[in-house]
Amino acid sequence: MSGPLLEEEWNKVGLTLLSSDEDRTLVLFSSSDELAEFRRKLTAFGDGAPPGQINPSFAGFIANIESIGEVAPRDRIGVRAREAGLVDVEDFQPGTAYVIDIELWDIGRRELRERKVDDIVRYAEARGAQELDRHVGPNLTLVRLRCDGAVARTLLTIEEVADLDFPAEPDVTSAERIDLTLDDLPDLEPLDDEAPLIGIIDSGINDHPLIEDIIVGSIAIPDTLGTADDHGHGTFVGGIATFGDLRAQLAARTLNRHARLCSAKIIDSTGNFPTNRLTPRLMREAVTRLNAEFGCRIFVIALGDRTKVVENGKVGPWAQTLDELVRELDVVIIVAAGNRQPRHGLHVEKAVTEYPAYLMESANRLCEPAGGLNIITVGAIAHGTGLNARAQDNVGVRAITEAFEPSPFSRAGPGAQGAIKPDFTDIGGTLIYDGPNAALQGGEVHREAGVISLHYRPIDRLFAARSGTSHAAPLVAFKASQILAQFPDASANLVRALLAGSATIPEEASHRLAPLGATAEFALCGHGQVDSERASFSDDARVVLYAEDELAIDHFAIYQIPIPEAFQTVRGRRTIRVSLAYDPPVRHSRLDYSGLSMDFRLIRGCNSDLVFEHYRQRTQAEGPVPDMENRFNCKLTPGPTLREKSSLQTASVTFSRDISAYGDSYFLVVRCAGGWAGDTGQQGFAVTIEISHEAEIALYERLRQRIRVRL
Structure with missing residues (x-):
């Protein structure tokens, strides 16, 4: 297509959209070989403009079609195979064994797809191949084979095959890093007493051995909550705010902190606000006290109300309160865009097959207070596929994202009065589809899918993994603190402007979102991912x-x-x-x-x-x-x-x-x-x-x- 994708128009002529790519190429499926309605519209368009009309009939639809052709065998070669140098059918060598994953188009009822898988496996096995695994779900159909290159060449010619690729390589190092002990860690570098201060307004921060010396103070609102983190969220967020990308640091055998921490505990062990305080009042008290008592100027509020989304450019009292505090106190307040499980129940496979289209659904709009105007809102991108060792043995465990693509749970803007929101995006982990359990799972279940930070019970374990925009927000706070370290007298507006001037949308995200239209990049990535070096120097x-x-x-x-x-x-x-x-x-x-x-x-x-x-x-x-x-x-x-x-x-x-x-x-x-x-x-x-x-x-x-x- 050279113009809009016009999915509804294709449906009207009996064609189902199976996929769309960033170059506006569509793959369409017809249950009828005749394509009668489509041919009728083509003929009407070719007859020119009827009397009294300027344009031919159906010009808005047909004129946007640049070319039509059949899916070629080379088009079915997957990304990992192409990266390995197999870009044409002839690149699969006879006499060489390959382990391949085959995905079928979602072309009909489950029984129909099961029969097609049976046909493919019988044919491959007759030529010496071996079936290793299969998964046939409500929408996703996969089979893993070990076969000769000559067989792979033939399988690429089967019309029902959508993709033939190598299995994904799991990330096994993340799990190993989470299990490190104090004796395994490099020396902890000391932090200057004048280092920037980041306030974590959350479930509290515990005296973890890697940050206990840089926590300058803690409060609880109300006092009866106590300051200890018995939920785990606040300590995790605080670890990212001071260490930044802890996964990269552990890989490089370094442990450098860049900001001191203070904490306001406002949620209990169940993750709920106290019932005797209005949320706006709670926020105002937390921010003003941390600012007055400790001089804090950067705040992370990685919390949100998923029951209230931004509709028609309208936000609520929580967002207004935070925006007012930014103006009154000259502070930087950073919030998370919010999370949404993209699909549930019988439709859970569509989190894979319909990604990233569902990210732009109206139900996936930013939740309160992320639509605010003066605060900084942060969405999430993935660090990789998130696949673990289990993916090596089970074709039904599937990745949704590649590195730097929007996280499947991240919410979309715009914000108040149609403002570009989120302002930025950063690493927040991903989700994987676990076929055997028919579930979407993040870092809390599969460590490799999550961001690494501090565990709130360090006696049990030093590190943990989680997935969520809550963990992208403190990464931007970490980068804001580096600006404040260079310009300690900078206004909050200058910090925000420097962050924006350094941000770029990752190319991977741009390519993935291209089929969704020009507004999708801004709605999910805002101005992009901040480069803290570029922002400060x-x-x-x-x-x-x-x-x-x-x-x-x-x-x-x-x-x-x-x-x-x-x-x-x-x-x-x-x-x-x-x-x-x-x-x-x-x-x-x-x-x-x-x-x-x-x-x-x-x-x-x-x-x-x-x-x-x-x-x-x-x-x-x-x-x-x-x-x-x-x-x-x-x-x-x-x-x-x-x-x-x-x-x-x-x-x-x-x-x-x-x-x-x-x-x-x-x-x-x-x-x-x-x-x-x-x-x-x-x-x-x-x-x-x-x-x-x-x-x-x-x-x-x-x-x-x-x-x-x-x-």
Whole structure:
């Protein structure tokens, strides 16, 4: 297809969509060889426009079809086989034995698929193959064979075969790391007393031997809860917040902490809030006390209300309270997007066969408080397949994801008033399909499927594994703390802007989500995965300029951006990326949740007088604002319609040709527009500009002097 996939239109002509790929290739199945209705529409389209019509009949459907053909045998070769160099049928060598997994299309009733598996196995066994395992479920049909390459070549020609691939390789090292003892661990590096502080608002944090010396304080609300973690969630979240990727550290034989911890216990051993406190009041007390008593400025709230999802851009009192606290206290609050088990019961196999389409279902929207505007919301991507050793022996144990693809449980935006949410995504583990048990299982059952962090009962075990967006959120807090370590006086807005300016959506996620349309990337990954090194440092060929400032409503600021000659003329891809963060007043009872709005434009090729004249306020007598030529306005992506719904915005423009005609100075215009919050006074904000060149040219020295002009 060259346009929309139009699944409903295909259904109308008797065709069932079996699969869709990122290049908009569809695989369709028909129960009839005649395809009568489809042929009728093709003929009507080919006859041209009927009298009185501009376009041929069914043009919206047929014109989007680029080409039609049959599935070729080479199209059935799976990813792992292709990665091993077997990209064509002839690459399977006669005389060489292969262990292969064959998946059939979901083409009908279970009995029909069972008969087809029997036929395939009888044929293969007659040619010397051996059946090792099979799984026939409500939607998933798999068989594992050991066979000669000549047999594999023939099996690739069978129409009902969807995929022929090598079995996945399990991750056996994760389980080994979880079973490490203190004697097995490398020396624990000391942490500076001035290291950033992260507040964990959860089930408490226990005195685990790997963090007991860096817990600066703990509170409980109410006090009767006690501060000990008897649920396990808080200690696990805290371990990620200070260690980051503990799996990678253990593999590298290092143990480095990067942040100190403080804790507010607000849930009991069953994972529930106290019944005698309203949730917004509970949140306000926890954040304000940790801020006042310990000076904490980064908070992780890896909790959510899955019974309340963001609908029609409306959020609740919990989200509003957190957004207010960000503005009042100048703090960074990081929350999880929330989790959802994608399929249950008889439909559990569809978690494999319908991935990732179900991630965009309305039931999978963000849950409260993840839709908030000023807080940072984090979704999850997988670290890999999550398969364990059992997958080697059981064809019915199947992966859903590959590395850096959206986790099957992660929820989707948008957030309040249609804002891009989640803001970021990071590693949160995955789920696997356990065919023999007809269940989806994460790190809590299969260690390899989860994120590794600290066990809340270290006497029993030092480490544990879990899957969830709750474990991606503290990873972003870990990265935020590294920014604060470099810029201890930075505002919360600057921390947010630097995070956004460093984030990119993993290519693997982009490819997997491409069939779902352009909005799916933002809805599940936001601005992407944060690169903490990129957020905290410049280098020779990549420079970040920043400003922290204030604007009154209906005012604007202009920043003059020096553009070195080498950036203008040296061949190669050159990028300017702008990020803006502000913390407006909010009110959840209003459709226009934010009390004011801010935006930015990047102008080039003209002088500052023209820019000032274009953006200044005018009296009614002066008439409308004069147009500015499009050539002066850098076309940033994403565009203003999408990005300006958010209080955290980032967009970029890339050049590949000589741009010296536009001069050596660009102008960044930041505007503040009024809404219902007319008495706000000055609105604080932070803006960052990253200027980078793919060639190794010395931009940093040429850009050390920042030039700023303000109205």
